[in-house]
Amino acid sequence: MEQPAVPFPPSPWRLTGDMVVSLWRVPAAELPPWSLPSGAHPWIVRRRATLVTFWVDYRPGGVLAYREFLIALAVRQGHRVAASTVAAWVDDERSLAGGRALWGIPKELGAITLHADRGSARAELTATGVPPVRFTYGDVLRLPVRLPARGLLIQQLSDGTVCRVPMRISGRPGLGRGRVTTESEAPLSVLARHRPLLSVALRDFRSTVGS
Template identity: 35%
Template sequence: MTDPTGPPAADYPAPPWRARGVLWMTVLTAREAPELPADLSPVGGRRTLLLLLVRYTEGSLRYDEFAVGSLARRGRRVGLFCHRIWVDSPASLRGGRRLWGIPKELARFSWDAETVRIRDGNGPVAALRLGPHGRARVPVLRAPSSGFGRIGGKRTFLCGQVSGRLGRGRLRVLDWHPPLPDLASPSPRCTLSISAARFVFPAGTRLGPAGSPAPTNPRPTNRRPKGST
């Protein structure tokens, strides 16, 4: 894993980061509730997971991103707490860790028609099949794209925004490996996508002391969810 304290800040853009691309968001159910740090409270079901797949094709940086997390709250602030998040850009990794305390990791994203396979230095992470965007789409202006991080002992908060055309999306989990949370079912409860998306990620806010971090599960032998292909 890359050292979050180096290299120097010049390797990534200063905030705000601005980008264009496409986003898929899927709601899944974990077999067991993932743990959250003590200073964060879950929003919605404790076993509810949010899967985000983003392709940033223009802007401050161009990269792919895959994240699995829980919607969480601290006071009046609500955002995604990432249990794991991977990108294919070293600059995005360093900037994400240094600016917002988001624990990004490096991975390779292999696209083949409508299928993407994500693989890090330890082996396969996940494989997803994407369907076409639904035709009925609603313009969305300045929807929140917020998340929690940690820098040293301080909780951080990124209050980003996304706009674009929101509609139903299609995503199927083909493969799913530890250390991702075990799934009760690979079938999504709901999938949305934003096409022609525009993202703005400003400087983060430090909220105060962070609770004990959630434990990281070791990577056992590879496995697939029930019903995967």
Template identity: 40%
Template sequence: MYPPEPWHLRGQMYLSVFLVPRRRLPQLPPVLDAAVRPITIAGRVAVGAAWVHYEPGGVLHYRELLSAVLVHERGRPRVSITDIWVDSVASREGGRRLWGIPKELAEFTIDAETEPLVDASASAGEEPLASALVRLKGRLPGRFPLGFTVAQALGESVRRTPVRGRSGLRTATAAWRPDPAGPLGYLAGRRPVLSLAITDFWLTFGRTPADRARPGQATTRGNTGG
């Protein structure tokens, strides 16, 4: 029903970073909460929210809305996805079963035909989730490496998943309109401190055979592992 790990993906991402009071954050699953801590700046936590259009050329092509918290595990930075929606059953099932990513289904519009404006919205059934208007600005020369580790609760264990790739970058501004009564309501009324377009990216999501051969790459319980 879904491709095996790793997934090779291509597309466009429109990312905004918010600083949110720690008390307003969604609660992490207990096994993950015991292993990681949010990275705070004056009592606020960096939350990334992104619209993603995975395009043909990768193993799957679909659209996505997500929010994720920047955390650390014994000083090592991690990204933990708290809310995420996709319009692909294969992506939902693979994300949940392979990596513990709590994907749900939604309907999307991500209209980039009127560049430099990108108009995006998502709803789950009759319930609106969020919309955003992104204005693309300057393009930075060259292509840039992408690399981070996603930490999620998978059953009673913590799954740590490497993500690697390259992309172009454009500066941007973004006006987000999350539904105040919805799961992203904690972002309602907040302005992002940074917005970027991560353009024409390719990435490898998940562990390759070489990764699995290295010590410390396996799924582990609680606070153990690297």
């Protein structure tokens, strides 16, 4: 069996770190022309689509340590509603190679900074073909408990196979407000034209991606 050019851990990946997750409802007409898995379509309610963005600092203690900015779109495939990663940037080649090969996540390389303190966070993405994307977050309420969550991604591999990627995560959440800024005509300007409905900082999370 041919070995991958960049070796990466096998599925599942167990990861740990800090992240800020934001939920968006944006006009469907403003969505960029993102590719979706075969048979999947944006889940549109009242002419608006649902996006979820993730700014993540994966730290030592998991199978990989890197930083990531990921955008997932809520989709409908048949009678199922799930999410599909439509864009992602990482600063680690093993994460890029593994994400693409194992699950069809369209990762690209980028420079990502993420600074978090007790009540706020600042992040920035710079990548080829993408003007800088900046994100700021501030806590409104912090919960003193660990909460679990589950999710499912629908992705398409390079051979056309549609795969389902289960995710499990737990962490100490904080509820707050976030905002994205970027150039007005940039590919991700849809995020700057709107504010997220909700942003959640998940500190000291532990997650499992894949099965």
